[in-house]
Amino acid sequence: MKKLILLTLVLTSVLHAAPVHKTSYHWYDGSQKKTVWINAELVGEFDETSVVQPSVQGAQQVRGQFGTTRIWRLPKNQLSANVASRMRQQHARASVSPVFHDRNTPKAAFRALPGDVIVVFKPTWSDAQIKNWLSGLNLQVVEKMTHEKNAYLVQSAPGLASIATANRIYETGQVVSSSPNWWSEREAK
Template sequence: MIKLITITTITTLALFLSINLYATSESKSILWNDAGVMKRFYLLPEYMALFNLNNHQGKNINTTPFITIHSTSELKTKNIKLDPKSSSPLFSDTSDGKPKYALPGGVIVFFKSGVSDTAITSWAAQEGVQLLQRFPHHLQQKVWLISTPPGIESLKYADKFLSQKDLIDKTTPNWWYHAVAK
């Protein structure tokens, strides 16, 4: 049984089950389309990722880690309220829960060859999203990081953008994953 800790968590989990991302009952998993390939991820309801959104530059640089992982029981014990703008459920691509992934927000969009910068800018304005960063190392395609909310919402946006076949070749959410240096 999933222990829900706040209204935000309830809302996040309800959104997870309600959006059209092929939610399955098998071990709390979802299927989603990643750049044209169907992938399965498992929800890890016992954890939440909290993102540090303090992006100050200059003398007083914030040295807090970009992301911290908390157990839902710890959040409940410490009465920490989740902000949907800076938190995400955790996922894994294996049923044993390793490695851990989170969605800090953003979708990487691969535009079709020949799509003009003007068309991309116009598309972003129509969608109500920002073009955050272009990846210049893709010479054949225009690849952009697009602003989206964090968490499961970014999966929803990735699927929505992928349906626009006239402009977009493929999409993938901006996944964060836990890596340990060896």
């Protein structure tokens, strides 16, 4: 937990210093290393009842609503990582995340992190072995997933913590894959 707070603090300071849209993060999709760029002006909120709107004066919803997910444009003096962090501190169950793009442009499609990590373990590992291994990293299983053998949803906080947790697991070299549980723009056709 300490590490996460430290990471948040470091990123926060970077974001204050860096121009918006220029801060990038990497994550792993299977074995592919991918890059996303944070949009410092936007936060995503995933609960049906908003905590952002009443808390952040001047926040405006952009691009309609994606199910229960809203994307908020923040007032100019507020950075998304800070707001997301603050919302979670103020509202214990708030699910708020910075918004990311696959391309280095603020108009590209949105991604955000409502929390948790999708981890696929080696097929030879038993359930008990997996839970044991995760508890060694101080992580907990949310649920076993159905889409692949030995796939688990592992608990993490929303936002950048999700990327950090996913990368931390993947970079142990002990798992098949570990990716943040992204929310991304998908639309009804």
